[in-house]
Amino acid sequence: MTTSKKHIVLETKNLTIGYQQKKAKKIIASNVNLAIEKGRFIALLGKNGIGKSTLLRTISKVQNQLSGDVFLNDKNLNKYSNKELATNLSLVLTERLPESQLTVFELIALGRQPYTNWIDTLSEKDIKKINVAIQLTEVEHLKEHRFYELSDGQLQRVLIARALAQDTDVIILDEPTAHLDMHHTFKIFQLLKNLVETTQKTILISTHQINLAIEVVDELIIMNGNEVISGKTNDLIEQNKLEDLFPKEILHFNKNLRQFTISKNN
């Protein structure tokens, strides 16, 4: 184990994110400096509307930054073509899939598109990668089902399998547990944690399951006002960085329990 030699996969330098509206700029956050190492499980925390999705969209090149740079595997994100980016970074989005008759296998196989030929033929290597993704996410028994027959929890596993099949260093998931109950939420966190350990991929999620994230993930990115801080979970707790996430009179962070609790005088 060589801990001295860090392998940074995703890095932002003086990044300013937001929207360009005609001539006015709407800045969501500025001076975002993140350095994310390979093989880490990272959760992006922040209250509703603070700009978590904007940050995720910016570092996945869905939307442009206002200023600053994003580097993926030491290469500036703006220098990536769509296709090249697709082999380095994959997404799991919150939006519902359009209706279609895709089977689970076909849906996962679509993750191989960046590698298939012009008419989308799967090679042996593609099939192998798909099967590995299916095994890791334990959706073998669902393979021949149509995706609309699945429960939300099953569908989420399948979407994660699709991202795995895309075989990228970084996987970004926008609120992967948004529609799930406590049990399935925990199972998805556990699955992602296992994936990071077995595949050494970097997984970045945005989530509102803060109490759970604190227990499971390696590092946190906290968006607060227009400040973005990041670090090991324990370090951030020590530095009292979680306190300001919500108004203290309603929710406060209990350092001993390592959890947010409802304030007593409420």
Place this chain on the structure above:
Amino acid sequence: MKNKTYTKQFILLLILVVALCFISISLGSVSIPFKDIFAVFLGDETIKESWQTIILNFRVPKAITAVLVGSGLSISGLLMQTLFRNPLAGPFVLGISSGASLGVALLILGSSFFGGIAFLESTNWSIAIASSLGSFLVLSAVILAANKVRNTMSILIIGLMFGSFTAAIISVLSYFSEAQQIQQYVFWSFGSLGNLSWDELSVFITIYLIGFTGVFAIIKPLNSFLLGEKYAKSLGINIKQSRIIILVITSLLTGVITAFSGPIAFIGLAVPHIAKLIFTTSNHKILIPATAITGAIVLLICDIIAQLPTLEYTLPINAITSLFGAPVVIWLLIRKKKIYV
């Protein structure tokens, strides 16, 4: 995507296409026995010369036209449904067919309006050119709008607006036109699979083949669109470029078809749904040939029905497709067998 084998379905449907072609060729005001039709195909010179002419210069081109029109419109419909992820999309909804109608209306009805272009006789050729120009114009406008508007639903509404706009212009034109010209326009709008010479047909086939070949180049983006545009982009697909290619192919196919056989309704909307019901897949590698063959079958059937009531007259094909298409769409919706995009 995984390839289940659909060979059996494809072979059955192809046999059906050939059989229907023969039935279509055998029908008409002059009845010619099957064995003589075969003989003509085999190059038998002893068959009556008038029969040879009827078969080779009228009925065969008509059957070919039916196959091209049916498959082309159906593919256009499928492309629009996938691109806009809307089961009700089709060349009609996008205003492309209305654009073609506008071109023809301007040519036929406008000649009294703008005396200057009256020298253009309303032949098959000038109608073809006018209608292609019309559909191309509306499509360019839709593409321009598509580049400005990100939301596919808005593009669909813009297409509908173009449709009603052109329809309004056509009513104004017909209000001021003479009876004879209105009649000529109305006849064109009935649609017709016949009346095409081999010369015209060769132009038709050439443009059709360009569009049809293009379809295979966009199978990959079409499949990725099944996950929505954001996922498609994250899979390395160039959304803007694919969108434009899809729109150009659709306008080529719809434009040339409307040009040579009039605005034929419902095929583009209904056939992709039938193909999806038969093949139960969303994989475009299967769905595109499936839709094309189903489209050819449906239009050949419509053509045969149009011939049936009397052998003297042929009913307008456009009426038959709507008579056939409307109940199918209603039946699909009521059966609530999920309608897939």
